[in-house]
Amino acid sequence: MQQESTLLARRPPPSPDVLSGDDDPKARKSASSSFFPAAASAAARSASGGFVVVLVLVLLVLLLLFSVVFSRPRSVVCVSPFESLPRISLSGADLDGLASDFGSLGVPSCRSKHEKTVEWTSKDLLKGLEEFVPIYETRPIKNNMYGMGFDHSFGLWFMTRWLKPNLMIESGAFKGHSTWVLRQSMPDTPIISLSPRHPEKYLKKGPAYVDGNCTYLAGKDFVDFGSVQWEQLLQKHGISDLSQVVVFFDDHQNELKRLKQALKAGFQHLIFEDNYDTGTGDHYSLRQICDQFYIRGGGHSCFKDSDEARIRMKRTKFWEKAVDIDELCGKGEAWWGVRGHMRDNFNHSNKAISYAEHFQNSRFVESVLDVYWELPPVAGPSLTHQTRYDPARAPDPIVEDGRFGLFQRLGLTRLETSVFNGYTQMVYLQVSANTA
């Protein structure tokens, strides 16, 4: 109903001929005479007035038809893009972009084969937060700019602790913060870490973390995840059951490419750190791939006068990562990926893809997905004071806005605001090769 009333309100002001559809014949008469003063007075004067009156009436009907046809397209175009925005809210506060209104622009997610979901609940997440805050406070790298902040550190710690793998693999270590997080979750589990630059190199300049129970394929020993001889390496580690391995990607590579490589090797539990929203980020992400018209919150229109365009524009003033329609849409109204491009390798490579190709990519992903779960942000922005991600495209936070008491009890008030700025929809996937 709200949508409909907004759409009606946004139509151009009614023209006099629309008013002439009023039940008051006087109004109709005065409107017509003001439009055709010469014809009306001629009709009054003419001896063959009957014929002229018919002519005037025909002209009026034609004019009415003309105005109806030309005032409709706006509403017709406005409605269709919003079929995919289920929770769009158009209250005054939302339009100001002040309210956090989680998910109001839709939160696309990937469909899994059997709609299976994760075992953990929001209660488990809350319990986990309480436990993790004091651990996080002991982190060796206090300022992890360009690496993970609090939300994703918690997500990685929580999920690996829940899954209890026999081996953890990470691709993209930087100074070693994520390696440290993995170690906190599983104190005795071996890690394999792949990164072009060895974390020990950073030790010369400041804090870094190098793990004692980690095989580093880094520095001169660096091998890209897609080129590792996994069978041999896993054998060396005594791993034969790949369902006991968790792979964590924070290497800014095309996630479709990584997913295919992981499937080829037989891995089943994957965590992607940067699951960028459509129109943002430096690599093609799962979130982008699954942003399709048939998904709630998926599919976009590049129509500049749509409600989505208007809301997006307002939100860019409040949230750094919010994108407006101009940023979302590239050549030929291509909105998928980033302006119709599939980015890879920190955006050092990017390729224009057609919508058909983008659509095929989502079908492929769906065909191998058993579980897709996006980590929610830890807390609402009125508590964390984060200003980067737009809540309108994020799931409800673990600690909702307004629950300051809980936020405080969990120890989250002790953390610096900047650690809450890195949320990019970290995602956990459980996958299995498509056997159909």
Ligand SMILES: C[S@@+](CC[C@H](N)C(=O)[O-])C[C@H]1O[C@@H](n2cnc3c(N)ncnc32)[C@H](O)[C@@H]1O
């Ligand atoms: C965003 S940082 C990782 C941050 C780290 N996980 C953390 O939490 O602090 C990305 C890392 O990926 C590394 N990288 C670049 N290309 C890579 C590749 N092909 N495979 C693995 N890592 C790569 C970069 O050198 C960089 O250290």
